[in-house]
Amino acid sequence: MPRRIDWSRGNAESFRPHRLRHFVACSSFRASARFRAATTVQTRGRGSMRGVSLWFVATGSVFVTLGMLGGIAMAVSSDHTLAPAHAHLNLVGWVTMALFGIYYHLVPAAADTRLARVHYTIATAGVLAMVPGIILAALERDELLVAVGSLLTLGSMLIFVFTVFRHRA
Known part of the structure; x- marks a missing residue:
C-alpha cells in the first residue's frame, strides 16, 4: 500500500512528488489536496513554508x-x-x-x-x-x-x- 502524505506534519520527508498524483486521485478531498499543494512551498529540512x-x-x-x-x-x-x-x-x-x-x-x-x-x-x-x-x-x-x-x-x-x-x- 502506498504511503499517504501527512499534510498535518508539514515536513519535507512526508512529500513525495511521484506519490502526489496517487494521493490526489484516491483522496475524497481532491480539492483540498490540490489547494494545499498549490499554496505550499517545499523547503529542505524545515518542512513546508505556508x-x-x-x-x-x-x-x-x-x-x-x-x-x-x-x-x-x-x-x-x-x-x-x-x-x-x-x-x-x-x-x-x-x-x-x-x-x-x-x-x-x-x-x-x-x-x-x-x-x-x-x-x-x-x-x-x-x-x-x-x-x-x-x-x-x-x-x-x-x-x-x-x-x-x-x-x-x-x-x-x-x-x-x-x-x-x-x-x-
Missing part, C-alpha cells in the same frame, strides 16, 4: 517585482525623481517582508499566533501607504500618506521586535 511565512515572502516577491519594473522605467526614461520610492519598495517591501517570512518559517510558534497575522496586515498596509506617499511627496503634492505609511511600518517593526523577544529560545 501560512503567514508564505504570505510575507509571496507579498515581498510581488513588491520587489514592482520595484524592479519601476527601476527599469526610471532607467529607460532617465528620470530618477522617484528613486526614493523605488528604494523603499525594494528594501521595505522586499527585504523586510522576506526577512519577516523567513523568521516566521524558522519559528513556527511565533507564526501560529494571531499577532503574526496582524503583523502581516500592518506591514503590508505600511508598504502600500508609504510607497505611493513617497511618490506624492517627491512630486511635491502631499506628505500625509508617507507619514501614515511610515507610522504603520514603524508599528510593524515594533510588533516584530516584540515577537522576537517573546519567542526567543
Whole structure:
C-alpha cells in the first residue's frame, strides 16, 4: 500500500512528488489536496513554508517585482525623481517582508499566533501607504500618506521586535 502524505506534519520527508498524483486521485478531498499543494512551498529540512511565512515572502516577491519594473522605467526614461520610492519598495517591501517570512518559517510558534497575522496586515498596509506617499511627496503634492505609511511600518517593526523577544529560545 502506498504511503499517504501527512499534510498535518508539514515536513519535507512526508512529500513525495511521484506519490502526489496517487494521493490526489484516491483522496475524497481532491480539492483540498490540490489547494494545499498549490499554496505550499517545499523547503529542505524545515518542512513546508505556508501560512503567514508564505504570505510575507509571496507579498515581498510581488513588491520587489514592482520595484524592479519601476527601476527599469526610471532607467529607460532617465528620470530618477522617484528613486526614493523605488528604494523603499525594494528594501521595505522586499527585504523586510522576506526577512519577516523567513523568521516566521524558522519559528513556527511565533507564526501560529494571531499577532503574526496582524503583523502581516500592518506591514503590508505600511508598504502600500508609504510607497505611493513617497511618490506624492517627491512630486511635491502631499506628505500625509508617507507619514501614515511610515507610522504603520514603524508599528510593524515594533510588533516584530516584540515577537522576537517573546519567542526567543
